Amino acid sequence: MSPLNKERWHRFKKNRRGYISLWLFLCLFLMTLPAEFLANDAPLMIRYDGDFYFPVVKEYSELEFGGDFDISAEYTDPYLAGLINEKGWMLWPPIPFDYSTRNSNLTQPAPSPPSDVNWLGTDDQGRDVLARLIYGFRVSVLFGLMLTIATSIIGVAAGAVQGFYGGKIDLIGQRLLEVWSSVPTLFVLIIIASMVTPSFWILLVILLLFGWMALVGVVRAEFLRARNLDYVMAARALGVADRTLIFRHLLPNAMVATITFVPFVMVSAITSLTALDFLGFGLPPGSASLGEMVSQGKNNLYAPWIGISVFVALALLLSLLVFIGEAVRDAVDPNRTR
Amino acid sequence: MSDVVLSIKNLSVAFRQEQALRTVVEDLSFDLLRGETLALVGESGSGKSVTAQSILKLLPEHSAVYQSGSIEFGGENLLASSERALQRVRGNKISMIFQEPMTSLNPLQTIEKQLFESLMLHGKATQRERARPKIVQWLQRVGIQDPQRRLSSLPHELSGGERQRVMIAMALVNEPDVLIADEPTTALDVTVQAQILRLLKQLQHDFNMTVLFITHDLNIVRSLADRVAIMQSGKLLEVGDQTQVFASPQHDYTGMLLSSSPGEPPPHISDQSDVLLKVEELNTWFPIKAGIFKRTVDHVKAVNNVAFELRHGETLGVVGESGSGKTTLGRSILRLIESRGFAGYGREQSNLFELDRKALKTLRREIQIIFQDPYGSLSPRMSVSDIVAEGLRVHERLTASEIDERVVAVLEKVRIDPDARHRYPNEFSGGQRQRIAIARALILKPKLLVLDEPTSALDRSVQKDVIELLKSLQSEYGLAYIFISHDLEVVRAMSHKILVMYRGVVVEAGSAEDLFTRPTHEYTKTLLASVNSPL
Structure with a gap:
């Protein structure tokens, strides 16, 4: 690590709030990443008749456990569970539901309040709120991460080309951007949603299509400024090729500005996904999503555990990202490095 | 004459860095006498500006720590004064002018308003109309032409020299006892610098003012100061009568500082050596575009019809004020800026301006450039x-x-x-x-080096080292230099031939010796005069 980056890392660590937020976020992300092992309606491991079974990673037929029909095993079924427990044991994940499992043994009508089975209660279809939160959190973060990486790559590339070559390329590029960014994204999404059922990937592509402009301005400005710096001029006078010039001298400059924005871009990506889900134009019905839970919370105000849980989860996620973003911004602020 | 106006005793200032304190001024004491000019001299980082800013407690409060000492003015210790008391002193009894005239005026307000403000803040005026005659009078006094009409000008409408004049007017309009001038002419061209210095001297005489003049330019000190204080890395080395210090410095460092002229003129080169670069009718014009179709209506002729010849092992000095086109000339030859004309290079005399990408790349290694700012390059x-x-x-x-x-x-x-x-x-x-x-x-073992003010950002003593290095490299490898500078002493020490540029045109060209001893053009004469005796 160059001394400059070392100093930045040092400054980032000195911002306690941002540093703790980063660790907290990483913990939450790494915990929810293997969500199937945390919340699932199939056991992690089964010992049956001297053999080991792993239902989380592989589907088994009921026949293997002495059932009557050749259908995939329902481990929550008391009959099947009884059969397995007779000749072995089952190891359940901490939350024995996945995001779509309906708890059919509710003591109260759904949505049911928190109990020792459903720690955060269930939603109006009897699905476990905590399990849905875990899966929803994972989808949101992954979506945000992918969208951020993709928008950054495209945005930086477009900004770099415009800023480096300037002139006509810049002029045309800027006008195209202005036209493109005035397309109403939401209406386009509604139209597309009426033609195809939007999936994770379709949503990603559409949001990317209309969201990649976020970083262009910053990178372009940074390139316009930096291409006349003395050390870039010196490299040019040495005969360094354009491509090397961009990658070795100009991009590191622009990356500072870009990195500052990345956490905030991610925040906005997650917010967009949540908003679309809330409106019903997002992920297909039934999938785990924070936005869909917000809308459930709104429709079931008398069941406050839904709304409060999802609010806390969203607020935590977005605040952590904003705190990280602030710490990063302070750490790489060029006015302080000079 | 000899009563003390301001007295600094055992001043120590430190800056907070992370957890530690870094002392920048250490145990400094000197007195300012009424009506005198004291020059505070030192290299960059010696703590002279920090000293000046401590007097009015202008250093950033969260990082600067006044460790010890006192600054006595008018029977009060300024360091122990309240902020309110200081505000009555600042700009009223003690005024300050800064180095950069571009940034020390508010770009959004007229000069009348800014002058009126400094009057109003100290209760010397309440209505702008009543204050106007006084403002006009001061603008006239600092040499602004046609002051009545310039009242409503904004800072960007003024030239660098005029801005500095307005700054001086602002500082002096309340007729302070002490004026602190922190490198007030460093950002200005030499001919303008001379005018500003003359003005300061005149005003000081008129108002019997005490001036603390901070500079690193010894020529200014010699012609302006009554007494000199020499600083090195936060410590005051010696204070004394100007003539005495210059004649017999007490301290080794002072002697070194005084003697560090950039060196002797370079040795002659033989007339037989081959021509490396022959430039004819070099034009670098920047188009001025107007209208919706951006038609070119005129050109800024940054470099206009320049011609010269450069041989192996020879240095061509390019001299001129800011905006004279000397930097553009250097960059044009490297083709960092597009230009037209003929620049025959090497034995084949192939025209640099007509080379294709590939041929240019091979030539890139033979022609190199060195920039002014060693931090940015x-x-x-x-x-x-x-x-x-x-x-x-x-x-x-x-x-x-x-x-x-x-x-x-x-x-x-x-x-x-x-x-x-x-x-x-x-x-x-x-x-x-x-x-x-x-x-x-x-x-890359180049044959031609373009040196664009390579020593301007450096201290005098370091300058000398770099110049000696450049000269020894030249004699070892037979390098040809195009040496661009506004500092005539440095140019004299480097160059065999000299071009004097003024507004994009070469006004005089010739051997360095002739040009320095027998200048013919009027502009060259003023340029030389203002360097040798700034007053």
Whole structure:
């Protein structure tokens, strides 16, 4: 690590709030990443008749456990569970539901309040709120991460080309951007949603299509400024090729500005996904999503555990990202490095 | 004459850095006498500006710590005064002018308003209409032409010299007892500098004012100051009568500072050596565009019809004020800026301006440039060895160990410890950085170096080292230099031939000796005069 980056890392660590937020976020992300092992309606491991079974990673037929029909095993079924427990044991994940499992043994009508089975209660279809939160959190973060990486790559590339070559390329590029960014994204999404059922990937592509402009301005400005710096001029006078010039001298400059924005871009990506889900134009019905839970919370105000849980989860996620973003911004602020 | 106006006793100032304190001014004491000019002299980082700003407690409060000492003025200790009391002193009893006239005026307000403000703040005026005659009178006094009409001008409508005049008017409108001038002419051209210095001297005489003049330019000190105080790394080395200090310095460092003229003129080169570069009718024009179709209506003739010849081992000095086109000339020859004309290079006399990309790339290694700002010209993200080796990686196919060998060799040539090659530029001083920049150019074994004010950002003593290095490299490798500078002493020490540029045109050209001893053009004469005696 160059001394400059070392100093930045040092400054980032000195911002306690941002540093703790980063660790907290990483913990939450790494915990929810293997969500199937945390919340699932199939056991992690089964010992049956001297053999080991792993239902989380592989589907088994009921026949293997002495059932009557050749259908995939329902481990929550008391009959099947009884059969397995007779000749072995089952190891359940901490939350024995996945995001779509309906708890059919509710003591109260759904949505049911928190109990020792459903720690955060269930939603109006009897699905476990905590399990849905875990899966929803994972989808949101992954979506945000992918969208951020993709928008950054495209945005930086477009900004770099415009800023480096300037002139006509810049002029045309800027006008195209202005036209493109005035397309109403939401209406386009509604139209597309009426033609195809939007999936994770379709949503990603559409949001990317209309969201990649976020970083262009910053990178372009940074390139316009930096291409006349003395050390870039010196490299040019040495005969360094354009491509090397961009990658070795100009991009590191622009990356500072870009990195500052990345956490905030991610925040906005997650917010967009949540908003679309809330409106019903997002992920297909039934999938785990924070936005869909917000809308459930709104429709079931008398069941406050839904709304409060999802609010806390969203607020935590977005605040952590904003705190990280602030710490990063302070750490790489060029006015302080000079 | 000899009563003390302001007295600094045992002043120590430190800056808070992380947890530690870094002392920048240490145990400093001197007195300012009524009506005198005291010049505070020192190299960059010696603490002279910090001293000046401490007097009015202008240093940033959260980082500066006044460790000890007192600053007595009018029976009060300024360091112990309340902010309110200080506000009555600032701009009223003690005024200050700063180095950069561009940034020390508010760009959004008229000069009348800014002048009125300093009157109003100290209760000397309440209505702008009533204050107007006084404002006009002061603008006239500082030499602004047609002051009545200029009242509503904004700072960007004024030239650099005029801005500094307005700054002086603002500082003096309340007729202070003490004026602190922090390098007030460093950002100005020499001819303008002379006018401003004359003005300051006149005003000081008229108002019997005490001036604390901070500078690093010894020519100014010699012609302006009554007494001199020499500072080095936060400590005051000596204070004394100007003539006495200059004649018999008490301290070694003072002697070194006074004697560090940039050196003797270079040795003659033989008339037989071949012509390396022959430039004719070089024009660099920037179009001025107007209208919706951006038609070119006129041109800014940054470099207009310039011609010269340069032989192997020869230095061509290019002299001129800011905006005269000397930097553009240098960059045009490197084709960093597009221009027209003829620049025959080498034995084949191929025109530099008509080369295609490929031919240009091979020539890039023979023509190199060194920039003014040693801080900006090295990428902060690359290690010294990467910076120096960059040209090699472009032009030659070498293994990593061969590159390393060449880097070590060239760093030794410019007297940088090769063991330090894996460090980053921020660990080096200005002079060392400039050497690294020279090493970067030198590693390709160029034939022509364009030196764009390579010593202007450096202290006098460091300047001398760099110039000696450049000269020894020239005699060793037969390099040809195009040496661009506004500093005539440095140019004299470097150049065989000189071009004097004024507004894009060469007004005088000839051998350095002739030009310095027998200038013919009026502009050259004023330029030389204002350097030799700034007053």
